[in-house]
Amino acid sequence: MDVLGVVTVVAVGLLVGVELAVAVFVNPMLDRLPGDAGLAARSDGARVLGRVMPFWYSGSIVLGIVWVVLEWGGPGVVPVGVATALLAAAIVVSVALLVPINDRVTRWSAGDAPSDWRAQVGRWDRLHYGRVALLVAAFALVAVGLLGA
Template sequence: MKKKERVMEWLSIVAVVVVGLMVGVELSVAFVMNPIFDRLPEDAGIAARGDGGRMLGRAMPFWYIGSTLLVAGTALAEPAAAGPAWTAVGLLLVSVVMSVALLVPINNRSKTWTPETVPADWREQKSRWDRLHLVRLALIVAAFVLVTVAATR
């Protein structure tokens, strides 16, 4: 196997791992962490969601953009895998736009809430974020499946 082919193979492996880990974190947020936070006493749940929003809010932009670039690199490097890889790039781009336009504004508000400053409609905002997050999660799961298909071609 030539050096260039090994690099291309590693690129697709890294793309699968990075996107897969991102999917795992987002699944955990949706089905583990937020349900736990919601069962905490109200003040503690608000604080926990705020802390999670601050922590993940710093990391996820790099993770989403990095994942998109890795998958685009796979699409460029692997002509036989271009179809599923470019479709995965499209889904990841939709998830980024959706995040910036819909989820980040809610997250930016909620990460500053304290029990004393929480707005009257905080439950509705939290529920809206959770619903939008599930849509975004479906997009990145589909992208993960497609980049995995691309990597195996």
């Protein structure tokens, strides 16, 4: 169980780190580039992370579920169970709100982006902040679960 706990904390922690870095550092830097220069980078980032993140989110949820099942009744189960529910909520938010915007962004280039592309990625960024908040809470709870295990 110690190994499962550490693997879960690392997986969720790295997930939070990537999503937090995108929200706080990467996208704001891209937005400061002149003209449409940040558009190509956002489009490429949307493609790359759009392929990887579904597996990372799903894997984190599976780790949480396995932890809860194997440790049922143990001291870390409640925080890890809540963390897993928050990760599931983050997936629902992603699929319902963020993925449709992300799918559009993957197809844009400087020559064919819609005139409101900045407004669309701004909406994505605001929704992403909410998702990051869910992930930070999930990470904290997984860490609490590991301490209680």
